[in-house]
Amino acid sequence: MNPHLFAQARRKRSIRLIMLFALLLMIGFIISLNTGRYSIAPYEIWQTLIGEGSKKQNIVLFDLRLPRMIIAVLMGAGLAVSGAVLQGISRNGLSDPGILGINSGAGLAVLLFVSFYPTAQVAPPFFMPFLALIGAGVTAAIIYMLSYKKGHGISPTRLLLTGIAVGAGFSSASIILTLQLNPRNLEFVVTWQMGSLWGSNWEFVLALLPWIVILLPIVYWKARVLNMLSLNEQLASSLGVSINKERLILITAAVGLAASSVAIGGGIGFVGLLGPHIARRLVGPQHQYMLPITAGVGALLVLAGDTIGRSLMEHTEVPAGVVISLLGGPYFIYLLMRSGR
Template structure:
């Protein structure tokens, strides 16, 4: 175990992959700056970034595309690492904020606020993450209680099934509430639920950034604890780890990352499922190597999904959540087929 955790060859491979992923992210970022309803040639993008663009180009790049792309990357990182944490503490590779119903809880909290307190400030970027955190946190507590069995702890299969059931129930309540909304609020909610990165200005970037900057390093700091929690509980307990306390702390971190990301970027699913799985295939299951790759993969997924959605059709855009679901849905079915009861 120790030789695996501190394998210098794996560490070098992880560093190389981080550099590759960072390069891919920069390339994807630059490509995304070029595409959209108003196409800007690459050289003009560079000129605009250096302060030599036209007024229209400055508005398109700095006021519209750049904050939206930063939100896409931050949201993807948050959702992917949240999924990695949930998979680690539950020992279930199918865990994901969306699949477990945590995103549905965050969405329901936002929807309840919109339904019963409609105002021009309903979409306050600094209030929405805290609102979503309450909904996601209560949902996570409910799922944890229903999944826990005295003397046996958390069963990965029971956790997954409980999350799916709770998420389905919350989604049904959300649909009922959505039917009662006036046209203006309905448009906002539908846009948000489809994961179209509705919050796309610098206020939303500033609202999401602290959650990512604080929680991602904290989760990485807990990477060795995640390695231990991924083992059987009896082994973890014998190593002197307070299982329930560490699990709750990490669960709170995962909920915070998912809630803030969903509140700002909308309901994008499967990023928390795909990101960790791709990272494990690249560097293995040890979290100190896997978490940085997971974050970059998540950022690339959402950025790519948003770029494809903006460029696929000429006069309309496909929400990033729909694009990612087209990939994530079949992959989830594939994982279900491979999973042994």
């Protein structure tokens, strides 16, 4: 098949899939808006959106559910694209911000803040992503230095094992700190660690939105560079690509996406693993086609996880992170078994 025609066909397929995920997200929004203790029918949702709903409907829709759903979509897109970047740079399909320990580092930084901040429930939302970014950045630097071998670069297996070990260490430190918290802060931390989308108001939406809006286009702009890095670094270098510079930009973007998402939405894992794998199966490995689909898969995954979590039990909510882990855990085992063949 003519390469130009093949690329054109893949581009059309990618556009169709983007439209499909946009439609699925719209359907997911309608279902999620109607899920919870207080039911709102689709026509009542429309009436509320145009300003003709009751006071109770306005509160439920605009103050409770809508900001939470937008956070779920932003967070899902951010975590999934972060995973795609890490998988591309490391050339390891098992890479994920959670599995590599980056989420643990971000969580430890947030936990340190909560431990010394007397009223965690009113902690400044705009400060939390920066705090998580520091923790995630330090974690990524440690993992990178321990994984890098002079003359050989980064071994995918070494990177994965180092990330798991560092993440386990930070998780242990988090548990020790958690045991010393007062009851109020302990409740907040446990809720956050399970990925319950704790920051669910418009202030938190505004805190997360700039990170996603700025970093996602940067990653997409570097899609072709990411293609070269994920295939052959020597070839990329011979074509004039500054390997270390481009890798640093991409790692910084991936860490920023993961850290800001975790800081606002809590410790949700496996989104960065599932999103890229599903997108790769749909449109192939080229990142200019894969990244938009990855973002759509991640957004839909977290939105669906949160919606299912709110509807599973009558008098309590199951955190979205728990629901997604029920899917992600078996899939991770499946990928491990395949990689060992």
